[in-house]
Amino acid sequence: MSEYILEMENITKEFPGVTALSNVTFKVKKGEIHALVGENGAGKSTLMNVLSGIYPHGSYTGDIIFMGTECRFRNIRDSEAAGIAIIHQELALSPYMTIAENIFLGNERSKHGVINWDETNKEAIGLMKKVGLNEKYTAQIKNIGVGKQQLVEIAKALSKNCELLILDEPTAALNDEDSNHLLELLQTLNKEHGMTCILISHKIHEVIKIAHSITVLRDGKTIETLDNTEHVSEGRIIKGMVGRELTDRFPKHSAKIGDIGFEIKNWVVHDPLNEEKVVINNVSMYFRKGEIVGLAGLMGAGRTELAMSVFGRAYGKRISGTLIKEGREITLHNISQAIANGIAYVTEDRKTAGLVHIQDIKKNITLANLKAITRGFVVNEDEEIVVGKDYRERLNIKSSSVFQKAGNLSGGNQQKVVLSKWIFAAPEVLILDEPTRGIDVGAKYEIYKIIIQLAEAGKCVIMISSELPEILGITDRLYIINEGRVVGEMNTSEATQEDIMTTIIRSSAGR
Amino acid sequence: MNGIKAYINRNMRQYGMILALVVIIIFFGIITGGKLIWPRNLSMLVRQNAYVLILAIGMMLCILTGGNIDLSVGSLVALVSAMSGLMATTLGMPAWLAIIISIMTGLLAGMWQGFWIAFVKVPPFITTLAGMLVFRGLNNIILNGKTLPLSGLYITIGTGSVPDIAPNTVTDFLRIGDLLQLQNKPDFLNVTMLVVGLALSVIYVLFTIFNRKSKQLRGYEVASLGSVIGKAAAFFIVINVFAYWLAMDEGLPIMLILLAALYAIYTFIATKTIPGRHLYAMGGNIKAAELSGVNTRKMMFLVYSNMGLLAGVAAVVTAGRMMAASPNVGLNFELDAIGACFIGGASAYGGIGTIWGAVVGAFIMGVMNNGMSMIGFDVFLQSVAKGLVVLLAVAFDMYSKSKSRLS
Numbered sequence A: 001m002s003e004y005i006l007e008m009e010n011i012t013k014e015f016p017g018v019t020a021l022s023n024v025t026f027k028v029k030k031g032e033i034h035a036l037v038g039e040n041g042a043g044k045s046t047l048m049n050v051l052s053g054i055y056p057h058g059s060y061t062g063d064i065i066f067m068g069t070e071c072r073f074r075n076i077r078d079s080e081a082a083g084i085a086i087i088h089q090e091l092a093l094s095p096y097m098t099i100a101e102n103i104f105l106g107n108e109r110s111k112h113g114v115i116n117w118d119e120t121n122k123e124a125i126g127l128m129k130k131v132g133l134n135e136k137y138t139a140q141i142k143n144i145g146v147g148k149q150q151l152v153e154i155a156k157a158l159s160k161n162c163e164l165l166i167l168d169e170p171t172a173a174l175n176d177e178d179s180n181h182l183l184e185l186l187q188t189l190n191k192e193h194g195m196t197c198i199l200i201s202h203k204i205h206e207v208i209k210i211a212h213s214i215t216v217l218r219d220g221k222t223i224e225t226l227d228n229t230e231h232v233s234e235g236r237i238i239k240g241m242v243g244r245e246l247t248d249r250f251p252k253h254s255a256k257i258g259d260i261g262f263e264i265k266n267w268v269v270h271d272p273l274n275e276e277k278v279v280i281n282n283v284s285m286y287f288r289k290g291e292i293v294g295l296a297g298l299m300g301a302g303r304t305e306l307a308m309s310v311f312g313r314a315y316g317k318r319i320s321g322t323l324i325k326e327g328r329e330i331t332l333h334n335i336s337q338a339i340a341n342g343i344a345y346v347t348e349d350r351k352t353a354g355l356v357h358i359q360d361i362k363k364n365i366t367l368a369n370l371k372a373i374t375r376g377f378v379v380n381e382d383e384e385i386v387v388g389k390d391y392r393e394r395l396n397i398k399s400s401s402v403f404q405k406a407g408n409l410s411g412g413n414q415q416k417v418v419l420s421k422w423i424f425a426a427p428e429v430l431i432l433d434e435p436t437r438g439i440d441v442g443a444k445y446e447i448y449k450i451i452i453q454l455a456e457a458g459k460c461v462i463m464i465s466s467e468l469p470e471i472l473g474i475t476d477r478l479y480i481i482n483e484g485r486v487v488g489e490m491n492t493s494e495a496t497q498e499d500i501m502t503t504i505i506r507s508s509a510g511r
Numbered sequence B: 001m002n003g004i005k006a007y008i009n010r011n012m013r014q015y016g017m018i019l020a021l022v023v024i025i026i027f028f029g030i031i032t033g034g035k036l037i038w039p040r041n042l043s044m045l046v047r048q049n050a051y052v053l054i055l056a057i058g059m060m061l062c063i064l065t066g067g068n069i070d071l072s073v074g075s076l077v078a079l080v081s082a083m084s085g086l087m088a089t090t091l092g093m094p095a096w097l098a099i100i101i102s103i104m105t106g107l108l109a110g111m112w113q114g115f116w117i118a119f120v121k122v123p124p125f126i127t128t129l130a131g132m133l134v135f136r137g138l139n140n141i142i143l144n145g146k147t148l149p150l151s152g153l154y155i156t157i158g159t160g161s162v163p164d165i166a167p168n169t170v171t172d173f174l175r176i177g178d179l180l181q182l183q184n185k186p187d188f189l190n191v192t193m194l195v196v197g198l199a200l201s202v203i204y205v206l207f208t209i210f211n212r213k214s215k216q217l218r219g220y221e222v223a224s225l226g227s228v229i230g231k232a233a234a235f236f237i238v239i240n241v242f243a244y245w246l247a248m249d250e251g252l253p254i255m256l257i258l259l260a261a262l263y264a265i266y267t268f269i270a271t272k273t274i275p276g277r278h279l280y281a282m283g284g285n286i287k288a289a290e291l292s293g294v295n296t297r298k299m300m301f302l303v304y305s306n307m308g309l310l311a312g313v314a315a316v317v318t319a320g321r322m323m324a325a326s327p328n329v330g331l332n333f334e335l336d337a338i339g340a341c342f343i344g345g346a347s348a349y350g351g352i353g354t355i356w357g358a359v360v361g362a363f364i365m366g367v368m369n370n371g372m373s374m375i376g377f378d379v380f381l382q383s384v385a386k387g388l389v390v391l392l393a394v395a396f397d398m399y400s401k402s403k404s405r406l407s
Helices: A044-052 A076-082 A099-103 A117-130 A148-161 A176-193 A204-210 A232-243 A304-311 A336-339 A348-352 A362-375 A381-394 A411-424 A443-454 A468-474 A496-507 B004-008 B011-031 B040-047 B050-064 B071-092 B095-118 B125-142 B155-157 B176-180 B191-217 B225-247 B254-272 B273-282 B286-291 B296-323 B332-343 B355-374 B379-406
Strands: A002-014 A017-031 A033-039 A063-068 A086-087 A164-168 A198-199 A211-220 A219-226 A260-271 A278-288 A291-295 A317-325 A328-330 A344-348 A430-435 A459-466 A477-482 A485-491
Touching: A002 A044, A002 B191, A002 B286, A017 A033, A017 A198, A017 A211, A033 A044, A033 A176, A033 A204, A033 A232, A033 A381, A033 B155, A044 A076, A044 A086, A044 A164, A044 B191, A076 A086, A086 A148, A099 A117, A099 A148, A117 A148, A148 A176, A148 A198, A164 A381, A176 A198, A176 A204, A198 A459, A198 B286, A204 A232, A211 A232, A211 B071, A211 B155, A219 A232, A260 A304, A278 A304, A278 A336, A278 A485, A278 B286, A291 A304, A291 A443, A291 A468, A291 B050, A304 A344, A304 A430, A304 A459, A336 A344, A344 A411, A348 A411, A348 B095, A362 A411, A362 B273, A430 B095, A459 B155, A468 A496, A477 A496, A485 A496, B011 B355, B040 B050, B040 B225, B040 B254, B040 B355, B050 B071, B050 B254, B050 B273, B050 B296, B050 B355, B071 B095, B071 B125, B071 B296, B071 B332, B095 B125, B095 B155, B095 B296, B155 B296, B191 B225, B254 B296, B254 B355, B273 B286, B273 B296, B332 B355
Parallel strands: A017 A219, A033 A198, A033 A211, A086 A164, A164 A198, A291 A459, A291 A477, A344 A430, A430 A459
Antiparallel strands: A002 A017, A002 A063, A211 A219, A260 A278, A260 A317, A317 A328, A477 A485
């Protein structure tokens, strides 16, 4: 047997009109953590779908050799039986079932068709210990955090005696603490149990931290496989991904800051499910025209809740406080009033709440401001095409035409469609919630440029982000939010990551 | 060339449906020895199945909101029929007033259901299941199990046709009557029908040309001249052939005017107005629609209220055709309407589907109903066949969708 556990050779996969993979060669050594990186649309997911049998043998060309034998998977069951487990970005867990039930879902411990619950629970406890999941096995999935859900997925994969574990963006939805925990777990599984892992990630620093080798894909081709035992530099990987040196991760901008355009005063919001619980506690903020203001904080600090409650009470109960726009107090009872008053909110949850996937690009762009293309009662669809084309060009939305379905676009381009929608709504206050989450480096840069252009056009831009380098990279001023309160305000030029983290930790400790 | 290909690809589903309709018509046409397409049968087919078409239009809007259906429409048709009987016969009101009150009853019932669905958030399935029982029960309470005869305007709507403006002037100049070997060959054609058909098609062609010109002037993208001419020509031919066909018998059924008007109004609402666009958006992704300012509760309320209104119209039309209000009217109407929508390409998850699709689906249902009756299938066998067609239509949709995703 060769040193490789997996050899994928000359894989070519074509979709109508597009070659998603062209002659890709991808080899993974036994017992290593092998990272697969590349921009959105580079072909990472397609390659993994080929490997796991989602695209069955025959729908692609090339060979897959796994543990010395040539494989022709017809479906996921085949690849699982061979020992390949894949954990997708969207977790495949059943929310109302317990941890133990989920671990053995589809792989039940049973005898003559009857489930052996004692065996199930015993094994579940063992697996949970192995992945460091500190919960009762009877806990329901919906009641545990995303980080822990991710661990359940790993336990589930381990229960199938997998030889090769594939993780697709496992830390995309996790905060720093949970991410670190997960990465450590992968290293432990790798060292102590010899588990081979393929890690797909946009977070280059994570990849450098734990991978042994790194394969870079670009435009459906293998660019290079780097040996990471010496820790290659971030710049080196990015160069391979985008095909050029990315000297500045953040575009330059010189802010022309004007008067205060929007203010939130004494804002209090209660939990919609538990009206006694205060989620946002007496928050006051101001935003100036032409200024990009960051809202920094940990996951669950209340930033999204704050933004959505301001946006026409899209979140929360028993909301009190005042909103002042252009010096005038405004009352927003619902989202259409918020939009009419020039406020836009770009959701963090692009997939489930940002886009209408089955509709085309142009219809998505006009959705929040159909009035602008309506004369009398009639929506002017020709005008819509013009608008769609205009934004497609201005924001560089990579697509076949404005008639392409939004669901078929890559993450970065989907985000550009969402941004187009809100720019077309012509807001004066733009709240961006995690605008670059799950988006590759090249597209991020373009999104930053769009955000800066909006600020330069004199809008109040509010940006929520969990990535501190990003907040420090493009905002002018920032608020630090923790546990539903504003615990700090800084000019970005004077702030560091350490300052922000220290402020957060002190504010928690001080309570 | 590429543009045309892309256009056809985008509208594949619609062409597929029309093709299916044509195939079914040819099939039953041959099996019935041509009787299916006899002029007399054609106008009967339209009248007999008008209810499916009217209900399918309303049902399509319900389905678009997110795969929601309305199970109560059959019972609601029964309730409104009973109201008609009560008003026009028992209380002796003038027919026009009874008709208005009846349709308003339908609207009120729809608003009642819309209230529970939109504001109390009772799932549509449950709300309309309850409505199904309630409305059917009310019909029996009002009619006391008896059938009441209807007269006057009801019958005109249900069975009447527009008078001939110039009777006995134009002969069957194309000799279609001989060609089809009709039992009662027409001596003269109905001039009203011919004129209406010609006028409609000419207006359409002129409008298409004018519209394209004005778009070009304003700098919008336009379809290629060839495809526009082709489409207009096809429309021109189809309308005039259809008109000629009906002109060989009694002419223009009043019911047909009503159906055409409903089709035009609802197509306009669904494709050209903001509420229509909001409907499609919420069916595609309700969260995204809400965050884009779509008032989804209001939409649900409106859609179900409208369904009640259309059920009211369908009830008047049906009662008129049967010349009576009876306790058994409207049985399984909801299933015909839902079936028509899914045959017509509606997505069971919402957001996809057209009024045109509902109409074609309703016609497919209608031709099958009519054709199978003519060749003497019993009702139970008909039921089996219709059920299988709905299943196959959706299965084919799913199959072609999964294929386009994988290949």
